[in-house]
Amino acid sequence: MSKMGNRTNAIKVIARRDIKSTVNGLGIYVVASLAFLVAMLFVRSNLKGVTENGLMVMANPLNYPFFIAVIIGATYLALTSTMSVSRERDQGTLEVLFYGPIDSVAYVLAKFLEQLVTFLGLVIVYMVIFFVISILTNFGMDGSFLAMAGLSVLLAAAIVAFGLLLSTLCRSARTSVILLLVLLILFLAVDVVAGILNSMSAKDMSVTLVYIRVAVDMVNRGLQWISPFGYLNRGMLAIGLGSASLILGSIGASLLYTIVLLALAIRFLERRGVRK
Amino acid sequence: MLERQPYAHFYPDGFYAGVSEILVGDAAEKKFQEYRDAIEGYWQxxxxxxxxxxxxxxxxxxxxxxVSQTGKTYTEDELPKPPEQPSPPIWYVTEATEAFIVNLPVGEYVIRTIDDQGRAVDGTEKKLKVFDKRRTGVGYQIIPESKWTRPVQSDDASQILYLEGTRTMYLKAFRESEYNQHDYLKMTSLEQPLAGAGATSAYMWVHETEVPNDTKVQILQGGKVVMEAEYKPYYVKQTPGYALGYEIVEFDPEADEFAGRRPSFEAVKLELEPGTYEIRAVDSSGRVLEGSVRDIRSVNVVPMWQLYVLSLLPLLVGLVVVVRRRRTRVVKSVTA
Structure with a gap:
């Protein structure tokens, strides 16, 4: 068998083993339920807004709850992949694997593929449940929801690749997990705060708020190419504007971002070695 | 190179209506003279x-x-009619003044003033950014009958209007454009150094002109027009006994109760039963105004426990998987 064939086979074997392990564990189900419970709080808030005011204008009331559910799911998968790489290194499993026909490329890609396939399954469950919510509440589910579901796969791919990169960079599992959580919360916080400030009327803003807005805008612009959420925003904006070139550009940029992170993860794994 | 030209702002619907045109050259002076004549005519x-x-x-x-001396009575026709009070001109024109009128394509420029020798005058060099709208459309101002002083806006065609139960609302449609918030606020509030700061990546819809009064709003259900409503004047009548404290009634200029009064607003009235609808604005020739289509949906008020139970479904599936897995393991170990 050629080197490529061996590698493909190794990727399939590791990914299948890990997917089986994830599906048979309780973690992914707990996270899916938790994601839905948090998302339901936002659905409830939207529903309450309409019933209290009698009339409310909203763009896509299910998109944001779905986005929250995606973030929780993708972060969980990134955390598990980060922990599994660190754990396998600490327990010596990684070293044993590398004595066989497995190299850094096969290992990182297998871990990535496993999480991506799991996320695809999760997104399908999300879509089914959100479809039921849409029927129950009559909240609209338009093309932008499907587009968001599609883009969420790219977002999850980027977050998982980001987690894998951190796991190959950091010395301990604890450091990589903390770093991943801190960075994701930072990226998300900047994204959410920038969104809130941008939606506020700039005419009546206090001077303090204007300076905060300037600072957040600068940070946000800096993070746009580092944060996985920046890529999702670009994709959503492109879909909103209906521009095919922008949509393709944002998908291309997101894929390139993921490929670069995976390439860096492979490079760092090779440099650090597989021994603890 | 630009030379000074006379110009004036012409407000066809009055200074506070927001719509204005720029008149250049002789037209500016002619219009201002016309305005002065109209004002003089009004005072006369x-x-x-x-x-x-x-x-x-x-x-x-x-x-x-x-009557008091002779007891002779007069019929209504015999009585003299009171003279009609003249109305002032609503339109307004500023006095023609001279300025450099710049009309450039989108881009970034540097402008400066030069003297008669062709030398740049110190301190006159300024940056000039010409920007364009990103999108255009039709925005709606929706006045709910229950809160007429708190209208809601629907600027983007992707926005859906959600209702609870049967609702009455009044719609006003506007031509609108979407601009970069930073650029637009810098342009409109240039005197404020912080205007638009930090908003370089934000966009905002700006209502430009209200659509003509002969515009109609069509309500569609299942792709078919089920209702067509037109602009009408409405008057908000204070009613102490009424639960809302007011009542919105159609304004009839001929009716005695509205004598000497003006309508509170002009809008299209919609009374919608629970359901899913689509609305769109059409002009006098029946053409749908681009960007005017909106969805209207009535929400179903579901008990929250139903949504929370739905959220726990994955956990239930997970428990079934784990229990089945454990049972399989036990069976395997017993068989071994």
Missing amino acids: AVNDYRQAYAEYEQRMAEILEE
Whole structure:
């Protein structure tokens, strides 16, 4: 068998083993339920807004709850992949694997593929449940929801690749997990705060708020190419504007971002070695 | 190289209506003169009215005296009619002044003033950014009957109007454009150094002009037009006994109860039963205005426990998987 064939086979074997392990564990189900419970709080808030005011204008009331559910799911998968790489290194499993026909490329890609396939399954469950919510509440589910579901796969791919990169960079599992959580919360916080400030009327803003807005805008612009959420925003904006070139550009940029992170993860794994 | 030209702002619907046109050259001076003539004509009409009103009052006093002395009665037709009060011109024109009129394509430029020798005048060099709208459309101002002082806006065609139960609302449609918030606020509030700061990546819809009054709003259900509503004037009547404290009624200029009053607003009235609808604005020729289509949906008020139970479904599936897995393991170990 050629080197490529061996590698493909190794990727399939590791990914299948890990997917089986994830599906048979309780973690992914707990996270899916938790994601839905948090998302339901936002659905409830939207529903309450309409019933209290009698009339409310909203763009896509299910998109944001779905986005929250995606973030929780993708972060969980990134955390598990980060922990599994660190754990396998600490327990010596990684070293044993590398004595066989497995190299850094096969290992990182297998871990990535496993999480991506799991996320695809999760997104399908999300879509089914959100479809039921849409029927129950009559909240609209338009093309932008499907587009968001599609883009969420790219977002999850980027977050998982980001987690894998951190796991190959950091010395301990604890450091990589903390770093991943801190960075994701930072990226998300900047994204959410920038969104809130941008939606506020700039005419009546206090001077303090204007300076905060300037600072957040600068940070946000800096993070746009580092944060996985920046890529999702670009994709959503492109879909909103209906521009095919922008949509393709944002998908291309997101894929390139993921490929670069995976390439860096492979490079760092090779440099650090597989021994603890 | 630009030379100074006379210009004036022309406000066809009045200074506070927001819509204005720029008149250049002779047209500016001609229009301003026309405005001055109209104002002078108005004051002349006011003088004539005062004189006519004084004569009317005197004649009425004479009639009253005659009635009290002789007891002779007058029919309504025999009584003199009061003179009609003249209305001032609504439109407004600023005085023509001279300025450099810049009309450039989108881009970033540097402008400066030069003297008659062709040398740049110190301190006159400024940056000039010409920007364009990103999108155009039709925005709606939606006045709910229950909160008429708190209208809601629907600027983007992707926005859906959600309702609870049967609702009555009044719609006003506007032509609108979407601009970069930073650029637009810098342009409109140039005197404020912080205007638009930090908003380089934000966009905002700006309502430009209200659509003409002959525009109609069509309500569609299942792709078919089920109702067509037109602009009408409405009056908000204070009613102490009424639960809302007011009542919105159609304004009839001929009716005695509205004598000397003006309509509170002009809008399209929609009364919608629970359901899913689509609305769109159409012009006098029946053409749908681009970007005017919106969805309207009535929400179903579901008990929250149903949504929370739905959230726990994955956990239930997970428990089944784990229990089955454990049972399989036990069976395998017993078999071994």
